[in-house]
Amino acid sequence: MxxxxxxxxxxxxxxxxxxxxxxxxxxxxxxxxxxxxxxxxxxxxxxxxxxxxxxxxxxxxxxxxxxxxxxxxxxxxxxxxxxxxxxxxxxxxxxxxxxxxxxxxxxxxxxxxxxxxxxxxxxxxxxxxxxxxxxxxxxQQNGVQRGRKNRKDWIKNWYMTMAEPLIVNSFSPQEDPIETKALDLSLFDWPIDIVPQNNPPEMQPGGQTKARHYLMTFGKERGANYARFISKPHKSRMHCSRLSPYISWGNLSIRQVYQFLKHHKNYRHHKRAFNAMLVRLRWHCHFIQKFEMECTYETKCINQGFELMQHDNNEELLLAWKTGTTGIPIVDANMRALKATGWINFRMRALLVSFLTHHLDQDWRKGVYHLAQLFLDYDPGIHYPQFQMQAGTTGVNTIRMYNPVKNSKEHDPEGQFLKKWLPELAHVPIEFIHAPWEMSELEQTMYDLNIGRDYPKPVVDVIGSAQVARKKIWSFRKRPEVQKEKKKILNRHVIQ
Ligand SMILES: Cc1cc2nc3c(=O)[nH]c(=O)nc-3n(C[C@H](O)[C@H](O)[C@H](O)COP(=O)(O)OP(=O)(O)OC[C@H]3O[C@@H](n4cnc5c(N)ncnc54)[C@H](O)[C@@H]3O)c2cc1C
The missing domain is CATH 3.40.50.620 (HUPs)
Incomplete structure (x- = not known):
């Protein structure tokens, strides 16, 4: 043209x-x-x-x-x-x-x-x-609808959007307007000192070509064990779809993913696993819909009654959380894995937030940007509502407080994930790896690991701090300010 x-x-x-x-x-x-x-x-x-x-x-x-x-x-x-x-x-x-x-x-x-x-x-x-x-x-972006005041018929509309035919784009040649006018774009160049370098190979590479590869391998083989391994910190890395950065940055539309898997020849063989994944595509839009209607959730408690809640906000504890040096292996391994690769699974994200806000008694805002920066798939529409849900500041969801040791034993029973991300614990036997502080001095000498020197002492007592946190947050939820806000939130965001 x-x-x-x-x-x-x-x-x-x-x-x-x-x-x-x-x-x-x-x-x-x-x-x-x-x-x-x-x-x-x-x-x-x-x-x-x-x-x-x-x-x-x-x-x-x-x-x-x-x-x-x-x-x-x-x-x-x-x-x-x-x-x-x-x-x-x-x-x-x-x-x-x-x-x-x-x-x-x-x-x-x-x-x-x-x-x-x-x-x-x-x-x-x-x-x-x-x-x-x-x-x-x-x-309209995926199934997120602008201008809504409530969720009436939201799910129905979402499925209608997913069922619409995909747009098949074709591109014709044209005279490049920028080149034809010989425009000099250097005015808008990146300043040399801040131009972003390529991501390291441990992170998922960006782009639609890679996105399609992840989608195809999930449909072909990785997805069969999706439901089985979704919560496992190690195996989920292979069996979750890992499509999140590609969906968040739009390398794939949700409709492309939905239709590809729904019509995949393996769908009928792995119906349970594929459906478990497909419903999460809807959750993706469900969370973004909340944020579309209320972007104050980035900085303000969803339930504003929680603005009155006081926190310890100890800076040393915050730093230990951020640097993966809390002395609680599953917390530290997750933070280090995230730093290196930009991805951990849902349960481990929830556990990190739960540990920060409940066990360490930090205001959720103290850690929310830290994880936003580390998540390669960062999407404000999911991140802030999810973060607050795990921190308990919505006042409408059940408060989930994850016991880090119990979760570690349940989801990484062989310590595979812990050993990969905490090499200092590589020689600790399995009965101690989830809570290495329980080793006696003699055992520490035997396994060549000094707690406090080679690996930190735990910064909190995981059981005691959870008890205190549970009492604090449940009693806070009963306050009239929280209850009043709760009704407003249910009206606006609960699916009808
Ligand atoms: C505190 C916290 C912050 C989060 N921040 C983000 C974020 O910034 N960006 C982001 O994409 N996800 C976020 N999640 C949701 C979830 O953890 C990731 O979407 C998921 O781990 C991505 O891995 P996957 O692509 O293999 O997901 P799969 O399990 O294979 O799911 C497929 C897709 O469904 C969507 N999805 C899956 N689980 C959820 C969920 N619980 N809520 C909403 N959508 C979901 C994602 O788009 C995902 O790519 C957050 C979760 C928590 C607890």
């Missing part, structure tokens, strides 16, 4: 924009579909917004994953003059700058159920688009 000059007297050629956010793929993509059929050249863009990047929920591992995803999309798009252009800077400045060189007619993007900052960015950008007669269309 050739670049057309703008209307008479206007030297700016007309273009459309595809604004990529958490939809880093080239199939089942509504924005690309609209752009291809609009009859104008278009520029796909990704903006690394400085203000958002400075927020404490972001980490280099996220940015490297996004950049790898863009690179992978460009394998498809670049030969056709449609490569995704990366901009580092302020979103509004980027759109103003583009609008000086081009007459932007349409912008297409997916809705983003993000934090308050991204919502504010979108409001500012919308104002600019309106002033400049630019049409901005936002498509």
């Amino acid at each position: 050739k670049i057309k000059p703008g209307p008479r007297g206007n030297s700016r050629p007309e273009v459309n924009l595809v604004w990529i956010k958490r939809d880093l793929r080239t199939q089942d993509h509504a924005s690309f579909q609209r752009a291809e059929s609009a009859g104008l050249p278009y520029i796909p863009i990704y903006i690394f917004d400085q203000r958002l990047l400075n927020h404490p929920d972001v980490s280099d591992r996220h940015l490297a994953f996004i950049r790898a995803s863009i690179k992978d999309m460009n394998v498809v798009l670049s030969p056709l003059g449609k490569s995704i252009r990366e901009f580092y800077g302020d979103s509004l400045t980027v759109f103003k700058w583009l609008n000086e060189s081009f007459l932007i007619k349409n912008v297409w993007s997916y809705q983003e159920s993000g934090i308050a900052l991204s919502w504010d960015r979108d409001k500012a950008v919308r104002e600019f688009f309106v002033e400049n007669h630019i049409e901005w269309t936002e498509f």
Whole structure:
């Protein structure tokens, strides 16, 4: 497609924009579909917004994953003059700058159920688009519905969205508008000192090609044992789908995953396992729907009655949790595994939060960004509501307090996970590995491990601290402020 000059007297050629956010793929993509059929050249863009990047929920591992995803999309798009252009800077400045060189007619993007900052960015950008007669269309992201006040018919609508045919995108060649105008994008280059480096090989690589590989291997073989190993810290790494970063950053749409597995030839052989996974795709959207309706959950207790609860907030204990040096093996192994690989399973995430907020008596906000940065699949819509659910600050869910030693024995009985991530415990016999502080001095000498020197002493008594926490939180839940809020939450978020 050739670049057309703008209307008479206007030297700016007309273009459309595809604004990529958490939809880093080239199939089942509504924005690309609209752009291809609009009859104008278009520029796909990704903006690394400085203000958002400075927020404490972001980490280099996220940015490297996004950049790898863009690179992978460009394998498809670049030969056709449609490569995704990366901009580092302020979103509004980027759109103003583009609008000086081009007459932007349409912008297409997916809705983003993000934090308050991204919502504010979108409001500012919308104002600019309106002033400049630019049409901005936002498509519904997965099954999350904008503008809802409650959950009436939410599940029904979600299944309808999953059943819609996938969009089959095709791409035609065009004259690249950026190259035709010989635009210099260096104004929006990454500052050399902060440009994110590639993620290490221990982390899942970004991009739709890898995403499809994970999806296929799950359908073909890994998924058969999904339900059996979902809670095991070691075996879940192989038998969970591991699709979370690909879904969170949009390398795959949820509908692609849903339809692929529902129609897979193995579905009837592993119906229980596959269905257990498929229902979680709905949970994914269920949590994001909460956040879409209430993004204050990033910083405020879901049940605001809990704002009155006092915490010990001991900084040394917090540091021990963050650095994986609490002396409780399952807690430390998880934190170290997460740091190295960007992924642990659901139960272990819940256990880390439970340990932080209950056993260590920390306000949930003390650890929420730490895990957000470490999770390669970080999605605010799931992260904050889940974190608060595990911390007990919703006031509507049962309080789950995980006993770390019991969970360690139950889910890692051979200590496989512990030994991998805590090499200092490699020679500790299995009867002690879950609670090594129970070894006598003689036993410590025998197994060449000095508790306090080679591995920390436990920072809390796991049984005693849980008893105190349980009493504290259950009595707090009875307070009238909490009960009043509870009704409001049930009205708004409970599925009808
Ligand atoms: C404190 C806490 C924070 C979390 N933060 C995130 C986050 O930022 N991003 C994220 O994707 N998940 C988050 N989860 C949910 C869950 O732990 C991960 O989705 C899951 O472990 C990812 O692994 P998987 O892709 O192999 O999942 P699978 O078990 O194979 O499930 C398939 C997909 O379903 C969705 N899913 C699975 N479990 C849940 C769940 N409990 N709630 C919502 N969606 C779910 C995910 O999209 C996942 O990729 C969090 C859980 C907790 C307890």
